Amino acid sequence: MNVPVAPGRSAVANAVYSVLNPIPFGFFVAGLVFDIIYARSGTILWAKGAAWLVAMGLVFAIIPRLVNLTQVWITSRRTSTHADHVDFWLNFVAIVAAILNAFVHSRDAYAIIPGGVWLSALTVLLIAIGQVIIAVRFPARREYRHV
Template sequence: MRDETDNGNPRSTARIFGHPIHPMLIPFPVAFFIGAFVTDIIYAQTAYLMWQYFSIWLITAGLIMGGLAAVFGFIDYFGNRRIRALRPATPHMLLNLLAMILSLVNAFVHSRDGWQAVVPTGIILSGIVVLILLVSAWLGGSMVYRHGAAVVE
């Protein structure tokens, strides 16, 4: 079995059976936060409270899974100076932190009653988080596909 350092790529510190954990967890909070934005839009169009409830549950699930992904992201970032040295690594981490902070604020906004919980502040925060995640995902993909972070050849 070849070690990841054989190909010269920066290796992930947090791994299970040789697979990096952080990239395995990232799709979950991304899907939850995008789902919350979609349910916010539907709520703004219909005013059915069910959609507001869906939004707060999706934001909460996104915060839980995002927090878990962040733990393993920090382990990779601080555990390997070669990953920290990658140009996209620090902006990727900072954008993810910003998305999590805004999502926490958004959870408190969504905890209000009725229309004010979503329109306009909640939907704006959800939209900003989705935009931040798009940029962050681009940077994360760049680290993998351009710089070979955690890739075994």
């Protein structure tokens, strides 16, 4: 079985990052959907659900971001590419937007509209752009190691 491995990076760290990285994105997308439904319906259940989804997305974003921080800036500085750095900063700004979004969602009723929707959309857009950058960059420099 051939497994792509970035040079100079830990296989365990890559596995942990690969497993946990999509989870926050799913929570943030669901939060955006809930925000849009709340903006259109006015049912408070959707706003509370969006607040929980944003909070859970932030909780699950901690470990992959720490792994990414270590791999990009500390352990494999020489082998990380410009795309890795751009992805790191896009995810960093997205998490800051999600933190602000969590504060916006702590408000009552319609006070979260439109700020909650815009911050949710910004968070999802930034993470998606980072994933596209990594996806476009990664196949060009793929290295295989026989396991």
